[in-house]
Amino acid sequence: MGRVTLQTIADRVGVSRMTVSNAFSRPDQLSPTLRDRILAVADELGYVGPDPAARALARGTVGAVGLLLTDTLSGAFADEVATTFLGAIADELAPTGLGLTLLSTATSGGVVPARDVAMDGALVYSCDPESTAVEWLLRRKIPLVFIDQIPADGVPAVNVADREGARAAAQHLVDLGHRRIGIVTAGVRGAHGLVAPDDIIDGFVGTHRLLGWLDALTPAGIEPAIARRPHGDPESGYQAARLLLEAPQPPTAILCFSDAMAQGVVSAAADAGLSVPEDLSVVGFDDSPGSARLRPPLTTVRQDIQAKGHAAAAALTQSIEAARNDTPAPAGHLCLPTELIVRASTARPR
Template sequence: MAAVARRADVSHQTVSRVLNNHPSVRTSTRERVLQAMADLDYRPNRLARALVTSRSGLIGVVTSGSAKYGPTSTLMAVEEAARGAGYAASVTAVHDNDPEALATRMADTLLSFDSQAVEGVIVIAPRVSTVLALETISSRAPLLLIAAGVAPSSRFGVVSVDQSQGARAATAHLVAQGHTSIGHLAGPADWFDSRERYRGWVEELESAGLQPGPVWEGDWSADFGYDVGRRLVADPDRPTGIVASNDQMALGLLRAFGEAGVAVPGDVSVTGFDDIEGTAHFQPPLTTVRQDFAQLGEAAIASMLQMIEERTTPTGAVPLIPTELVVRASTGPARA
């Protein structure tokens, strides 16, 4: 910092203010300091800075390591939002099917984050087991969960996409098309997103005065959707509408129906969830629910920074990011 100050012909304090984005620094001075940093290849030492300021500029992020679309997109959005707020993200994947082993790995991860002097920890928690593993683990830094349908507590805050609202929108769209027999291709029961999408489907049907149709619990894969579709092609009582809990399972349904000559949407209307890349090119193009992951990441970082500054855990209403229904050719009026 002293070398940067000499090269930019400013004080050591001015360099510090530039590093901390202090608003009192004039634009011309800030640019001169930043140029001096670039010329000298200067990089702040976060750990040394933490010793002096008690602020590391680090946020720990725990992910399940899942390659599924939702968790991966959430991780990317959180990392980008953290960088935009001037923070670096230290990411660790924690996954284990054994509950005790998962709790141990989670405890080790939070201890490691404590040693890195992270200012806060964001846990991307798609599965119930992840939250259960956190129940008895302490953390020096404030905790924020990204998990649907989870209530905040004195130990952690929560933000989420409004998964239930998205499923309700897809279901309401089919009801408006005249469908009265609507099934649900659900995700795994231990995933929060799956639970909330199931809840939204049920609640929207009930509000329309309709009985829920059949439910198939899947594993998020196109293979599972294809297997269900092959069973349905020979079923004369199959529903005229199906709300799939993600786009991959919907893709499997579409392939099975297409191979058997079941018209979509003439015989069966299908909706998905996520709006993954390529859904507009499914055959037919898929009506689906789009999640705003960028907004989710920004909301998570905003909540995290509030917790860091106020040193409290918000226990009020959970910030819910709305979804958007994208209507395409896979849905249409119910057959007579």
């Protein structure tokens, strides 16, 4: 048998070529009985469906959206917060039929994913606002949604109340009686090591969490020691904690940019012969799936990671639909709440 086409199936079933096409692309136009019959014949003849590239060309759409990540893709899959966020996006997109393409800001062999990969729209997740990849997406004028980014005019944005959550975390330590407090944070640009607040150049999340911590510490007369690393993983948290704990007057409590960094801080404390929370209180941020499994369970700031992923994907599909219908896209800024979760990793200082 030669190449199987829509016409081949139409001739076998005794219907028009358009009817067969509708069975694949517009199933609501056919009765379930007729569609099942057409698909059964297609399966018998080994036909898998219209060519996706040709169908995209005819529709003027790709059927996929991009997710731009600053981190390496392998790093994203190693992070519980990122994987939970990805899962929520995938769940929200599933009924739409849109695929998800992961994009790194890195370039390879002259290929710039944000510039070169075909997509109907994109989610920009916690990226450096000065990244050339973000600039390329804006220049392409495709529907975008910013998540954990500085909001931009005309672009829907989803953030969490980072400043309020960080303020609550720092106030918790102040109320417990801590006065020597350290901060472990992360960011690609700017100074690393032991830094002053003015040395930090950060994106939306890092800036607002730092402001929140200082909102509570400064009125209490506390000047925190700050250790900053390029990444927010446990190893970076470990390295940052070592810098703080080796100081002549080490902190009795440490505020962390993320639960992942807090995990590294707890490990560094154990290696230094310190007990958490008797010798060192530790507070994370995110309430990642593993935070309650740490020993001791981690005091942290909860953000609803799944709600953030669902909201971001829903906003993007609405923007894509608006672009297809040539109608104004919603460009609202959604800010999800945070909540301090007190567990066993914090206590009054000795």
